[in-house]
Amino acid sequence: MNEKKCETILNKYNEEKGSIISILQDVQESFGYIPEDVVFWFAEKLNIPASNFFGVTTFYAQFYLKPRGKHIITACCGTACHVKGAEPIINRMRAELGIAEGEDTTTDGQFTLEKLACIGACSIAPVLIVNKKVYGGMSPNKASRMLKEYEKSSPR
Ligand code: FES
Incomplete structure (x- = not known):
């Protein structure tokens, strides 16, 4: 402290x-x-x-009791995103980042993956937000490529 x-x-x-x-x-x-x-x-x-x-x-949801990652990935899990495949995208990212069950942040503190209800961009579902930048029309492969870009910018 x-x-x-x-x-x-x-x-x-x-x-x-x-x-x-x-x-x-x-x-x-x-x-x-x-x-x-x-x-x-x-x-x-x-x-x-x-x-x-x-x-x-x-x-208040604004407070965090655990350290958060350097990169914050928010996956929309609203109805439109869910229907268009949010879950496989999230599963792929969890697997590639090695985030353990019940956790939301990588052990090296690089990434936090959190879920959110509809963020109001249903027309471009499924949607991810990474460090406040919005990514629409995502797929597991696109998410994987996007993660690699962030990993390149700050190697683990
Ligand atoms: S449900 Fe994902 S943006 Fe609306």
Whole structure:
């Protein structure tokens, strides 16, 4: 844990009278996710039960309790994408990236693969978003080629 980073956030919180949400936003911004030991550190410093922090992190989808990959792949699993073959694409990417069952991030921290409901681009289904760039009309082979491009740009 980086105590200096935590103290900077705590000072800001004390000066601006922020909320638990604003602390968590700052923690995520600073650490890339919400580390458990950081939550306990703030809970102790502010005399607020840690469960209050964890309650907020689990309620809002914007908070991540585990480190995320350098590249974020979002696979749409809405109806149109599902019908047009989202599942085989996801399975192929999981296999090629070696993401274990029940996990969403590669062990080397390069890729996070997450699923989302309809992203509103059904006309180009099946859709993937990689680092905020939208890829339409995907197939397992196209997804595989796309992954290789990202792997080339940051070798594992
Ligand atoms: S279902 Fe995938 S974009 Fe709408």
